[in-house]
Amino acid sequence: MGEPTRVLLDESRIPRNWYNLVPDLPAPPPPVLHPATLRPVGPDDLAPLFPAELIGQEVSGERYVPVPDEVLDVYRLWRPTPLIRARRLERRLGTPARIYYKYEGGSPSGSHKPNTAVPQAYYNAREGVRRLTTETGAGQWGSALAFACGQFGLACEIWMVRASYDQKPYRRTLMRVHGATLHASPSAVTAAGARILAEDPECTGSLGIAISEAVEVAGQHDDTRYALGSVLNHVLMHQTVIGEEALEQLAVLGETPDLVIGCTGGGSNFAGLAFPFLREKLAGRMDPVLRAVEPTACPSLTRGTYAYDFGDTAGFTPLMKMHTLGHTFVPDPIHAGGLRYHGMSPLLSHVYELGLVEAVAVTQTECFDAGVRFAGAEGILPAPEPAHAVAATIAEALRCAESGEEKVIVMSLCGHGHFDLPAYERHLAGRLEDFTLPQERIDAALAHLPSV
Amino acid sequence: MGEPTRVLLDESRIPRNWYNLVPDLPAPPPPVLHPATLRPVGPDDLAPLFPAELIGQEVSGERYVPVPDEVLDVYRLWRPTPLIRARRLERRLGTPARIYYKYEGGSPSGSHKPNTAVPQAYYNAREGVRRLTTETGAGQWGSALAFACGQFGLACEIWMVRASYDQKPYRRTLMRVHGATLHASPSAVTAAGARILAEDPECTGSLGIAISEAVEVAGQHDDTRYALGSVLNHVLMHQTVIGEEALEQLAVLGETPDLVIGCTGGGSNFAGLAFPFLREKLAGRMDPVLRAVEPTACPSLTRGTYAYDFGDTAGFTPLMKMHTLGHTFVPDPIHAGGLRYHGMSPLLSHVYELGLVEAVAVTQTECFDAGVRFAGAEGILPAPEPAHAVAATIAEALRCAESGEEKVIVMSLCGHGHFDLPAYERHLAGRLEDFTLPQERIDAALAHLPSV
Numbered sequence: 001m002g003e004p005t006r007v008l009l010d011e012s013r014i015p016r017n018w019y020n021l022v023p024d025l026p027a028p029p030p031p032v033l034h035p036a037t038l039r040p041v042g043p044d045d046l047a048p049l050f051p052a053e054l055i056g057q058e059v060s061g062e063r064y065v066p067v068p069d070e071v072l073d074v075y076r077l078w079r080p081t082p083l084i085r086a087r088r089l090e091r092r093l094g095t096p097a098r099i100y101y102k103y104e105g106g107s108p109s110g111s112h113k114p115n116t117a118v119p120q121a122y123y124n125a126r127e128g129v130r131r132l133t134t135e136t137g138a139g140q141w142g143s144a145l146a147f148a149c150g151q152f153g154l155a156c157e158i159w160m161v162r163a164s165y166d167q168k169p170y171r172r173t174l175m176r177v178h179g180a181t182l183h184a185s186p187s188a189v190t191a192a193g194a195r196i197l198a199e200d201p202e203c204t205g206s207l208g209i210a211i212s213e214a215v216e217v218a219g220q221h222d223d224t225r226y227a228l229g230s231v232l233n234h235v236l237m238h239q240t241v242i243g244e245e246a247l248e249q250l251a252v253l254g255e256t257p258d259l260v261i262g263c264t265g266g267g268s269n270f271a272g273l274a275f276p277f278l279r280e281k282l283a284g285r286m287d288p289v290l291r292a293v294e295p296t297a298c299p300s301l302t303r304g305t306y307a308y309d310f311g312d313t314a315g316f317t318p319l320m321k322m323h324t325l326g327h328t329f330v331p332d333p334i335h336a337g338g339l340r341y342h343g344m345s346p347l348l349s350h351v352y353e354l355g356l357v358e359a360v361a362v363t364q365t366e367c368f369d370a371g372v373r374f375a376g377a378e379g380i381l382p383a384p385e386p387a388h389a390v391a392a393t394i395a396e397a398l399r400c401a402e403s404g405e406e407k408v409i410v411m412s413l414c415g416h417g418h419f420d421l422p423a424y425e426r427h428l429a430g431r432l433e434d435f436t437l438p439q440e441r442i443d444a445a446l447a448h449l450p451s452v
Numbered sequence: 453m454g455e456p457t458r459v460l461l462d463e464s465r466i467p468r469n470w471y472n473l474v475p476d477l478p479a480p481p482p483p484v485l486h487p488a489t490l491r492p493v494g495p496d497d498l499a500p501l502f503p504a505e506l507i508g509q510e511v512s513g514e515r516y517v518p519v520p521d522e523v524l525d526v527y528r529l530w531r532p533t534p535l536i537r538a539r540r541l542e543r544r545l546g547t548p549a550r551i552y553y554k555y556e557g558g559s560p561s562g563s564h565k566p567n568t569a570v571p572q573a574y575y576n577a578r579e580g581v582r583r584l585t586t587e588t589g590a591g592q593w594g595s596a597l598a599f600a601c602g603q604f605g606l607a608c609e610i611w612m613v614r615a616s617y618d619q620k621p622y623r624r625t626l627m628r629v630h631g632a633t634l635h636a637s638p639s640a641v642t643a644a645g646a647r648i649l650a651e652d653p654e655c656t657g658s659l660g661i662a663i664s665e666a667v668e669v670a671g672q673h674d675d676t677r678y679a680l681g682s683v684l685n686h687v688l689m690h691q692t693v694i695g696e697e698a699l700e701q702l703a704v705l706g707e708t709p710d711l712v713i714g715c716t717g718g719g720s721n722f723a724g725l726a727f728p729f730l731r732e733k734l735a736g737r738m739d740p741v742l743r744a745v746e747p748t749a750c751p752s753l754t755r756g757t758y759a760y761d762f763g764d765t766a767g768f769t770p771l772m773k774m775h776t777l778g779h780t781f782v783p784d785p786i787h788a789g790g791l792r793y794h795g796m797s798p799l800l801s802h803v804y805e806l807g808l809v810e811a812v813a814v815t816q817t818e819c820f821d822a823g824v825r826f827a828g829a830e831g832i833l834p835a836p837e838p839a840h841a842v843a844a845t846i847a848e849a850l851r852c853a854e855s856g857e858e859k860v861i862v863m864s865l866c867g868h869g870h871f872d873l874p875a876y877e878r879h880l881a882g883r884l885e886d887f888t889l890p891q892e893r894i895d896a897a898l899a900h901l902p903s904v
Contacts, residue, residue, distance in 0.1 A: 004528075006529070011456055076458060077458070084529070108831025170870065178827065179828070375599075379529050379561075421623075421629075424626075425625040428628055
């Protein structure tokens with residue numbers, strides 16, 4: 001049958017360690033600051049929100065953090081994930097490029113999110129926590145955390161961005177099947193949500209607002225902690241299982257990538273694939289371009305500023321230096337709910353500032369066009385978030401068709417689109433909007449940056 | 453890490469042959485009859501509906517039919533599928549049984565249906581057909597055929613049972629993403645549909661009606677053929693890749709099954725898993741019980757009669773001897789749309805008459821309870837159809853907990869439930885109906901059996 005289409009690894013090849021990029025960087029990332037003192041935060045500042053083990057991972061200087069057996073035992077349900085050669089797509093594009101996609105859609109919740117949900121639930125349960133609160137955009141993170149909490153006997157309470165809550169009823173049910181309690185955000189059950197609703201009862205929400213709500217509740221109860229689905233160092237680190245496996249799978253094929261592509265909202269999907277490749281690049285063992293793809297409606301890397309800002313809208317979180325559109329920025333309700341975040345992972349922002357990764361922005365209709373094209377060729381319908389990566393991959397493959405370059409492209413296909421069919425329906429009906437983001441809206445939000 | 457949770461095979465292990473049970477049976481199945489002459493149908497009778505290769509497979513006496521390379525090349529996108537040990541479910545049930553599930557939900561359309569859609573599209577395309585018509589219940593077959601047609605450049609026109617059309621809008625979009633044309637059935641675009649709508653404008657449809665419509669259109673156009681997603685011998689044969697792989701995966705583990713469980717609508721999912729095991733049983737190499745699970749709302753095996761009947765409602769198809777509730781029977785609108793068929797595969801019916809398989813019926817709420825329980829333990833949310841198999845598996849595992857028997861159970865988990873979340877939502881809200889099927893309704897439908 002010639003070269004394989006899917007490279008599978010058996011479960012003994014699940015990575016035993018998560019990879020921490022920080023010690024390999026030429027410069028350390030800027031510290032996270034306490035919003036009142038503007039001093040670097042310490043473990044005590046974070047203790048009301050996170051268990052000690054995750055706080056330790058957040059600031060760890062170790063290159064590798066071992067994956068606990070209890071986490072491996074859950075990972076085995078769907079990991080290692082396949083690396084698939086997109087032969088049919090290549091053929092239809094007439095490209096000499098070789099396109100590989102790392103497919104995370106076979107997980108219990110249909111995306112890469114359980115990679116970090118499972119260890120987060122595990123560490124919290126081990127330290128005696130009884131309930132986790134969180135936010136969710138498209139619902140992929142929420143359903144992953146609901147599943148993970150169920151595995152370790154934790155209660156799970158989720159604030160879901162209203163734009164997605166209304167667009168994605170199926171995701172709501174999936175979270176409830178796993179026993180989670182749900183609120184549309186902004187909600188009236190928190191002070192932060194009630195304040196925003198008082199100003200704008202029609203507010204479609206944002207990840208920043210939902211984070212404020214979940215953080216507020218976690219901070220009020222001793223048995224409750226908060227879990228974040230992206231942005232933070234420990235989250236990005238848990239996702240490196242994606243890139244570690246992909247490296248091993250490419251080695252099986254004898255391939256060396258020229259280009260690694262992933263979509264970016266908070267940054268964990270992209271970093272999960274790209275950071276292990278960046279390690280190899282920094283060590284001189286390969287030299288791929290690492291390309292982050294974001295929506296033009298929420299372009300934190302390509303049009304945001306690099307500054308200290310809050311992770312949430314209400315200003316409850318520590319201050320993080322990151323690419324941001326301003327913590328008060330509310331993106332238009334694009335269907336890629338997981339990419340509607342005002343900021344970018346501080347670690348990924350730092351890496352971007354160091355010039356080690358590049359970024360592009362694509363429009364909503366480009367993404368859905370790419371998603372339909374990909375499904376027609378490869379069968380799998382991408383979620384709107386990875387459809388951004390697909391769009392950038394197709395663009396590159398078409399450039400290769402022009403130039404004749406036989407580039408090896410590795411793309412993260414971080415979730416299937418089976419929950420996102422109303423958005424595809426709108427697209428097929430020609431009713432999908434492309435939002436042009438005026439500079440004034442960015443400027444207005446950036447005017448609210450905290451002064452540091 | 454001890455015994456594996458998932459047994460994966462690499463793509464060189466995709467079966468190279470489909471298995472035809474017929475030559476291994478102690479008695480041949482009764483012939484299919486022409487409705488006018490009541491004589492056995494010949495290839496010429498079927499030529500308006502099917503390509504020659506599939507007609508040949510339908511009546512083949514060969515034990516093995518080779519899988520063409522072009523089909524293998526598409527199978528590679530998701531096959532071999534994993535066999536997964538349900539350790540977490542076992543633990544939660546406190547059962548000494550060892551439960552394995554063969555998971556087909558990782559396919560492009562999320563179920564086992566592409567296993568036959570791909571070869572059917574391939575053979576039609578090879579013989580110059582330009583368009584395929586078909587029916588679909590839950591939409592799993594329709595989306596599989598739409599995908600398969602897209603792979604081989606065929607147009608695809610689908611009649612979708614109205615009950616599912618209304619309940620499963622996401623499936624409709626998935627078919628459209630793959631370029632298919634859709635009609636809710638009964639539709640006004642066919643004579644058969646128009647006749648039924650005239651009698652009952654509110655008719656929720658059935659697979660039998662949708663088949664009439666698709667067959668009618670295929671019969672009217674030279675460049676158009678019809679494709680069936682279950683029931684027929686060639687369809688069951690294509691699905692045997694499931695059982696062949698499962699046999700190999702169990703051999704890797706050194707396990708011998710005591711019980712093989714699958715849900716049955718038209719019979720192809722169950723037969724796909726069970727028939728290779730039946731071959732082994734008939735050859736004396738193992739002795740598993742083979743248990744088909746059907747809905748109490750549509751119990752063709754457990755409450756139907758074994759008689760010659762039409763495959764469709766309008767009486768266009770040849771007469772097949774099968775377990776049937778009568779071709780005019782319209783089942784209540786349960787959410788397992790793929791199991792709402794009045795008849796059962798003639799080959800599986802024959803095997804059932806020979807006493808080689810057994811059958812049980814379960815209620816809708818039992819299935820959804822089982823689905824939620826399975827998702828909580830294993831992460832994967834089953835579609836309502838395989839939730840029937842899950843319910844029967846859990847029942848057996850609990851009996852083992854009582855008796856202490858260490859049975860090895862192999863179950864077909866033929867699709868994920870990500871398209872079926874409205875039904876789960878109803879279930880969680882306590883609003884899911886259990887339909888009690890009165891004997892008079894069966895008797896009334898059986899009164900319309902053709903006299904043979």
